[in-house]
Amino acid sequence: MIKLTINGQKIAAEDGMSILDAALAHGIEIPALCHDPDLKPESSCRLCLVEVDGRPWPRVACGTPVRDGMVVETNTPEIREIRRDILQLLLDNHPNDCLTCQKAGECLLQKYAYEYGVTFRTHEGARRGGERARFTDTSSPYILRDESKCILCGKCISTCAELNERSVLSFAGRGFETKVAADRDETLEASTCVSCGRCVAVCPVGALIDRRVREKKIRPWEADRQTIQCKACEYGCEYEVLEKGSERVIRPLSPSEGRPLCLKGRLFVEAEVSSELRTPYKKEETEKGRKFVRTTWIEALELDGILDRIAHTESESDK
Amino acid sequence: MVSHINSEERQKEIAAFERDLERIKDGRGMLMLALHLAQNRFGYVPSDVQRIIADTLKVPLSTVYGVVTFYSRFTLIPRGRCDLSICTGTTCYIQGAEELLKEAEETLGIKDGETSPDGNFSLSTTRCVGACSLAPVVTVNGEVHGRMTVQEMKKLLADLKKQYLSQPESNEDK
Amino acid sequence: MSMTFEKLKEIREETLNRMNLRGFPSDKPNAPYRWSVAICMETSCMSSKSPQIKQRLLDLIVRDGKENEIEVVGTGCFGLCEAGPIVIVRPGDTFYYRLDVEDIDRIYESHLLGGEPVRDLIYPESITDDGYLSYFEIPFMAHQERVALRSSGHIDPEDIREYIALGGYEALYKALVEMTPDDVIDVITESGLRGRGGGGFITGRKWRATQASPGDEKFIICNADEGEPGAFMDRSILEGDPHSVIEAMTIAGYAIGSDQGYVYVRAEYPIAVERLEKAIGQANDLGLLGANIFGTGFSFNLEIRLGAGAFVCGETTALAASIEGRRGMPRSRPPYSADKGLWGKPTMINNVETFANVPYIILNGAEAFKKVGTENSPGTKVLALSGKIKNVGLVEIPMGTTLRQLVEEIGGGIPNGKAFKAVQTGGPSGGCIGPELLDTPIDFDRLAEIGSMMGPGGMIVLDEDVCAVDVARFYMDFIVDESCGKCTPCREGTKRMLEILIDITEGRGDETSIPRLERLARTTELASLCGLGQTAANPILSTLKSFRDEYEAHIKEKRCPAGVCKALTNNLTKDD
Secondary structure: OEEEEEOOEEEEEOOOOEHHHHHHHOOOOOOOOOOOOOOOOOOOOOOOEEEEOOOOOOEEOOOOEOOOOOEEEOOOHHHHHHHHHHHHHHHOOOOOOOOOOOOOOOOHHHHHHHHHOOOOOOOOOOOOOOOOOOOOEOOOOOEEEOHHHOOOOOHHHHHHHOOOOOOOEEEEOOHHHOEEEEOOOEOOOOOOOOOOOHHHHHOOOOOEEEHHHHHOOOOHHHOEEEEEEOOOOOOOOEEEEEEEOOEEEEEEOOOOOOOOOOHHHHHHHHHHHOOOOOOOEEEEEEOOEEEEEEOOHHHHOOOHHHHHHHHHHHHHHHO | OOOOOOHHHHHHHHHHHHHHHHHHOOOOOOHHHHHHHHHHHHOOOOHHHHHHHHHHHOOOHHHHHHHHHHOOOOOOOOOOOEEEEEEOOHHHHHOOHHHHHHHHHHHHOOOOOOEOOOOOEEEEEEOOOOOHHHOOOEEEOOEEEOOOOHHHHHHHHHHHHHHHHOOOHHHHOO | OOOOHHHHHHHHHHHHOOOHHHOOOOOOOOOOOOEEEEEEOOHHHHHOOHHHHHHHHHHHHHHHOOOOOEEEEEEOOOOOHHHOOOEEEEOOOEEEOOOOOOHHHHHHHHHHHOOOOOHHHEOHHHEEOOEEOOHHHOHHHOOOOOOOOOOOOOOOOOOHHHHHHOOOOHHHHHHHHHOOHHHHHHHHHHHOOEOOOOOOOEHHHHHHHHHHOOOOOOEEEEEEOOOOOOOOHHHHHHHHOHHHHHHHHHHHHHHHOOOEEEEEEOOOOHHHHHHHHHHHHHHHHOOOOEOOHHHOOOOEEEEEEEOOOOHHHHOHHHHHHHHOOOOOOOOOOOOOOOOOOHHHOOEEEEEHHHHHHHHHHHHHHHHHHHOOEOOOOEOEEEEEEEEOOOOOEEEEEEOOOEHHHHHHHHOOOOHHHOOEEEEEEOHHHOEEEOHHHOOOEOOHHHHHHOOOOOOOOEEEEEEOOOOHHHHHHHHHHHHHHHOOOOOHHHHHHHHHHHHHHHHHHOOOOOOOHHHHHHHHHHHHHHHOOOHHHHOOOHHHHHHHHHHHHHHHHHHHOOOOOOOOOHHHHHHOOOOO
């Protein structure tokens, strides 16, 4: 056990824990955009910088392990000023779209901007991914991408790479022109993306959106929300049911404890609880590359064999 | 450079490249080397070659693409048969590299980072080739030309144009 | 083949006997040659046709059957690259400069056959009333002290026997046979050697930390990704004396318990790569690399890995990522490379010049090394001197030499009667040092104190024709190009600083420009993930310190005092 002080509060933490996790365990929240409890820390957003032992050089809370006797300040005026500047840099490169953004209400950038009083662009200059918000990849029936909103936190890449055989996403390019690309910078449709939705579940902003939720125009704060488990296999991946009026949609939740998430599971949950059975799509290899094609629910859920068997058995017993 | 050759020759090059890959595939961390081999053989890293590398080295295709686009030496478009590069390191910059670049862009009709549509010329800038005593320097297919002036650049470009525009393409292919 | 000390000595004596014209007296002088001609075979001289000169000379010698009288050696860098291609005729170290291929005919006829040097081809500053100064006596060589470059210019870098002749691989023998790994690390620590890549970290401590880190597999990496523009120290060492690096890496491997090393070299240095490949091959052939070196049971294998044009790969965690075949993006530390470096194993990374000092220290001891230099920065530093300076080239000076000595004496001052403006040290991470600070001694701490940094050793001299704002813009443009894009402050902040600098140089600056720059500079410095971002604003901050008036002239008067910024040329007035 390690004893340290955070914001004057004496706390105990396990050896090897990061400052951020130790703080969080004691209800002290440190802002972070690239941190995810289920992923390795990237320490790229730099928002979680904190003061350690009074030194002028701040350290990232997500990547700094706790040490006995450590004295951490998470909210000094200097630290808050750095965070404000970092948020400003992000907003200088972010379209002003909170009014119509699907992510509004649960967007971390919006949340911290509010908390730190940072407004949209103060600096006229180059903008990555265009001036206006727009979906830059609408090829997938399940996922919408808007590169203009991407803050390059890298969580989508990390979570996709957690399953070796997926690893569809990567950073591409360099510096200011860095972007997230699928395979060789292909559309989600043309790429090897399996539409599991892991990336959507971890995206802190509106860069990756669940298309079926978006199309029902339900934002989380106005919906009744409930977490359920998928019963398609023993993993039991978690999904959230969003209910507004008579509409009910589902979306995958960030996977933990090695749960994979998959399209079949998603459709299984959809079939089970969503208010409307919308056409399922599956990917097929064609001469022109990979294409999403309509399919039937029975095929999508791989029920044909079972249904045949049931029908056969029942007709047998009827005899 | 084999960017402008017919498909049969290309198949041969691909086969040769696959043999190169076979030799290195069991080593540790061979992606960079594989990409160097591809860049040197094809003059760029073609899309299908990225797929071959990914399959042979057993790394995700996205990783291959991510690495290709990270390093400025690897390119996704073919380099010209005449690969002209202007050093824009500090020393060359203060000795007038910008003027040389402008001259090259105007004469060749392509911008920094581009290849002419006929595949004859490509133009790029590089950050210091370490020949600062000869600043400003220009390299042509890796060969260093030092202490360049705009006048000399004009002459060099005229020579290169004569050399590369009069030659049938296949002579240059390796 | 397995190597023994006796065999090493045998090679040494045998080879030395034919090298005595090069100033290395041997016990059994066996001087078959009347003349020894050294021709520089380093990138810069080679681009000025030194290979053709060498070939022409060899042809003449063969034509006349003078093979036993005249020795021709392709060597590494002599230093004064400005005067290349350099040819030195020994005995006498007569210094011929800027030769054309046909000039060698005259030298051959007159000097080598007739004994009469060709006066008009000799470097003018070496001509005195009563003869010629040797190369090593010219003003450029004053103040210089060669440790890292000790063999460069004397030996053929492509012949391991010549390296051995000058005591090469004896340090390795001494380390493996007479010293324990702890002894080796103690000597390196005691010598006070600090990392020559720019950081100035105590080398011995790095070795100790990696040795102490548990693990059955460890790695030694030589960082030869010299990406800083205006720097060619590492390239020159690799081209002129590759074995010094190979020997040092092997010693380091023994000290920390590693049997595998990698040299990460820029692909932009084809000649260095070729020489290094050849040198590794020769060392393997002689049993100085590979299994069971000197019969001690210690084995060390060395491989070359090529960079591909990413400045950030000079950062140790990015470098490791690149060797692993990933994007060269730095990661947050801890864990440190000494604990988890390449492939998650304990890894020790030093730069080329740091390694080049190691055999010298092992052979001569820590005290000998500390005899030159300053207390906290012992030894010498190799610097690449370029820009608006008369003597462009590679120099090695004792730490503590002042910038003034470097610029005015070694460098020979500013050409064309122009006034000195600043010397830029440390590349994109460093700063511009104005005339008021010229008496600063060159060592790690003093340069840091004045807001610049030693950096790897590029020293670019700027004269009055250079605009300080434009230089800051140039470096920021470089950084924006080279930022890996991973962390927010560096990716976004450097771009914004560049945009503000462009605005200033194009006449769109206003009263908010400087405060915004300063604010962004501070955020980028404090919040960036790696050294590249943390130091990215140094060129701005240092020029603001020394040349704030120039920024203000651009902003308030829309005028570029140096007359560089084209958008402001209408308001051009030349300040003096």
